[in-house]
Amino acid sequence: MADGTQPRPAQAPPAGPASTPDPSAAAICVRDFNLWYGDFQALFDVNLQVTRGKVTSLIGPSGCGKSTLLRSINRINERLGYVRTSGAIELLGQDILAEGVELTPLRRAVGMVFQRPNPLPLSIRDNVLFAYRLSRGGKTRRADEDQVLQKALEEVLLWDQVKDRLKRSATALSLEEQQKLCIARLLPVKPSVLLMDEPCSALDPKATRAVEELIWKLRGEYSILIVTHNMAQARRASDECIFMLMGEVVEHTATGEMFVTPKHQKTADYIEGRFG
Amino acid sequence: MTSSRPNRIDDRLDAAWIWDRIARAVIFIGGISAIVFVVAIFAFVAKEGLGFILQKLDLSFFFSSPEWRPAQEPEPEFGGLALIAGTASVTGLAMLIAVPFSLGVAIYIGEFATGKVRETLKILVELLAAIPSVVWGFIGLTILNPIIIDLFDVPVGLTVLNAGVILGLMAAPIMTTIAEDALKAVPDSYREAAEAMGATRWQVIRQVVLPSASKGLVAAILLGVGRGFGETMAVLMASGHAINIPTGPFDSARALTATIAAELGDTARGSDHYKALFSLGILLFLVTFVINLLADVLVRKGASDRS
Numbered sequence: 001m002a003d004g005t006q007p008r009p010a011q012a013p014p015a016g017p018a019s020t021p022d023p024s025a026a027a028i029c030v031r032d033f034n035l036w037y038g039d040f041q042a043l044f045d046v047n048l049q050v051t052r053g054k055v056t057s058l059i060g061p062s063g064c065g066k067s068t069l070l071r072s073i074n075r076i077n078e079r080l081g082y083v084r085t086s087g088a089i090e091l092l093g094q095d096i097l098a099e100g101v102e103l104t105p106l107r108r109a110v111g112m113v114f115q116r117p118n119p120l121p122l123s124i125r126d127n128v129l130f131a132y133r134l135s136r137g138g139k140t141r142r143a144d145e146d147q148v149l150q151k152a153l154e155e156v157l158l159w160d161q162v163k164d165r166l167k168r169s170a171t172a173l174s175l176e177e178q179q180k181l182c183i184a185r186l187l188p189v190k191p192s193v194l195l196m197d198e199p200c201s202a203l204d205p206k207a208t209r210a211v212e213e214l215i216w217k218l219r220g221e222y223s224i225l226i227v228t229h230n231m232a233q234a235r236r237a238s239d240e241c242i243f244m245l246m247g248e249v250v251e252h253t254a255t256g257e258m259f260v261t262p263k264h265q266k267t268a269d270y271i272e273g274r275f276g
Numbered sequence: 277m278t279s280s281r282p283n284r285i286d287d288r289l290d291a292a293w294i295w296d297r298i299a300r301a302v303i304f305i306g307g308i309s310a311i312v313f314v315v316a317i318f319a320f321v322a323k324e325g326l327g328f329i330l331q332k333l334d335l336s337f338f339f340s341s342p343e344w345r346p347a348q349e350p351e352p353e354f355g356g357l358a359l360i361a362g363t364a365s366v367t368g369l370a371m372l373i374a375v376p377f378s379l380g381v382a383i384y385i386g387e388f389a390t391g392k393v394r395e396t397l398k399i400l401v402e403l404l405a406a407i408p409s410v411v412w413g414f415i416g417l418t419i420l421n422p423i424i425i426d427l428f429d430v431p432v433g434l435t436v437l438n439a440g441v442i443l444g445l446m447a448a449p450i451m452t453t454i455a456e457d458a459l460k461a462v463p464d465s466y467r468e469a470a471e472a473m474g475a476t477r478w479q480v481i482r483q484v485v486l487p488s489a490s491k492g493l494v495a496a497i498l499l500g501v502g503r504g505f506g507e508t509m510a511v512l513m514a515s516g517h518a519i520n521i522p523t524g525p526f527d528s529a530r531a532l533t534a535t536i537a538a539e540l541g542d543t544a545r546g547s548d549h550y551k552a553l554f555s556l557g558i559l560l561f562l563v564t565f566v567i568n569l570l571a572d573v574l575v576r577k578g579a580s581d582r583s
Contacts, residue, residue: 076472081390107474114472118465121488130483131473185473 026090027052027193027223028073033087035068037080042068044247046087050193050240055215055224057238057255059231061275065247066227070195073225074110075103092192108135111186113196117178119170119185124162127170127181128152132188148188156184156214176207180214194218196226200233212237231271235259243267321561325554332548333555344519346539346549354552356559361521362436362529366511367504369440369525370447374500377444378451379493385452386459387481398456405449409510416442416514430526434516437525442514443504451500458492458575459485491574498571502564508533532556 028050035043043065050056058066071077073089075096088095096106108131119127128149133140149166153159158180162173170181179199186194196215200208208230215224216237228234234241234255241255243264251258251267262268269275329335333354341355385397420441421433462485470480486493508531516528517538536553543550 074472076468079468079471104474104476107472112472114465114469116465118463118469120466120469120484122484130470130475134473134475134479182469189474 026050027092028225029088029090029093030069030073031088031090033069033072033089034085035065035072035077036084038082042247043072046247046249048242048249048252050223050225052223053220054239055219055226055237056240056242057234058225058227058242058244059229059234059270060244060250061270062229064244066244067197068247069244070112070197070225070227073193073195074107074112076107076112078103104134108189109191110193110195111183111189111191113179113182113186113194113199115198116202117175117182119173119178119181121169121171123167124170124173124181125149125166128185129188130185135189152184152187153181155187155218156180157210158184174207175203176210179203179207179211183211183214183218192223194222194224196224198227198229201229208233231259231273243270245270318561321554321557325551325558328548328551329555329558333552338555342519342521344535346543346552352548352552354555356532356556358519358521359530359532359535359556362515363505363511363531363533365436365522365529366439366443366515366531367501369436370443370504371497371501373441373444374448374451374504375497378448378496378500379455381448381452382455382459382496383481386456387477387485401449401452405453407446409446409507410513412442412446413510413513416510420514424526428526432516432526432528434514434528435526436515436522436529439511439515439529439531440525442510443507446507446510447500447503450503451496454496454499455489455493458489458496461492462488491577495571495574498567498574502567502571505567506533506560506564508537512537532560 026049028048030046030048033043033046034041046065046069058070060066068077072085073091073096077083085097087097089097091106091109095101120130122130129140129145132145132148150159150163153162158177161177162181170178173181179202183194183199199215200211203211212233215226218224219239226238238255241253241258242249243251243258243262243266245266251262251264253263258267259271262271338354338356339360340357341353342358342361343353343355344358345353381397381401385394385401389397416438417434420438424430424433424435424438466484466488467480470484471477475483511531512534515531515534517530517534518528519530520528522529536556539549540553543553
């Protein structure tokens, strides 16, 4: 096995922002998507669109399939090995489930932030540059790296705090700093979409606020899909809101609308805290 | 009313209390016995050999001369260099074989194999570790010996090469098990994070998993070295058991352990020869003790680095 990407079929274009995307398309478009873990069906005929440059939040009770759906969009779910799907997920107009789609470029186009901050056990510098170096096949110049590093850390408002300890281990940072770092390391490869799986659930209220503000700041340049358990967060920090229940999408409207005049009784019950 | 109630707080002599005391005592004896045995063994070996080392053994001669003639009259010679070189060369060759082999198997089991394949492989590796060393020696003597003679066109097949291969195969399973534990201890969130950033499986292993498991992997290698150093029967049978500083893989050699095993039965208790063999035992004990201690420290350090 060589230290690089796997051989790529000639006819299949790689998924990614490099290959001329359809400018009118939504950032993410999910069509008739079903997913099974072995014999258990977790998602049923999911149809939804994530608007470009907006923050879309995905809410619903535990086990409703929010994370499953999120983890299908960069296909990280497939690590499990017993996942089957049907339907289509389009990223900027390209079906990422089509045969021949390479995972490596897909995952550069779709960055993911996890529930628990998971910096790699490397230095702060190496963490931020990890994806960047992979994308350049390991051939990067020091000067470019320094520039990319500073830009990414400035974008997540972390540069001033860590600029004097870039060689220190990233795992020694506070949870808030770690989560910001986990966002920063996605930016150098210029993803078009950021997926966030309850990015604040391991953080205290002050850190939550800081990360929320950061997410709001990244909006516009990135299309963001964020799974959250926190109603207040969905309300504060998203443009659109999708409510899921038992593996199905129940309602998808502008956030302001959903929290004021939900169309479905189930949505109303959930956001008012009657179950979940 | 209250005075007729038994005082529960003072009433400690019930069955649960007694069993608790008995269990604690038994567990304490079990736990402490490990320490007692180690100390007792060292005391015994030291008692038999230490006086000899300090009073009679010419240490500079021992470490510089290959002349091991413990039964020579009137003046026996105790040169340990050939034995040390024999043990070192056999162990070194064994590690050349066992390290890549066991790390490869560990990475395959830990990172690639799934489900039934993985479970079957783990059981097979553990089974391999349980093969008695005399069986390995037998394999060296009857199978590897003629193969080496035919393949390399040499007169004798009981050589450093033979013993090194056998010892490498013997040490590999235990090294695989420890190395696989070290890989398993790397949190899966690291792999997931790296894969989500577009790293291939090999990039994940090379850049994330192996560096963060490195201390445990080094410990696995050190335990293999310790195993090689201490192995007796297989080396005795496969190495040719000739007092000789080996200059190549096709020379016969003799190990420290094999010397003790082969000669101790022929010596008179308390004789210089007997005590000289115990001196070899002290040397072996010290070396394996240091190696194991080092491995243990590394394993602990690896575990504390991650938390």
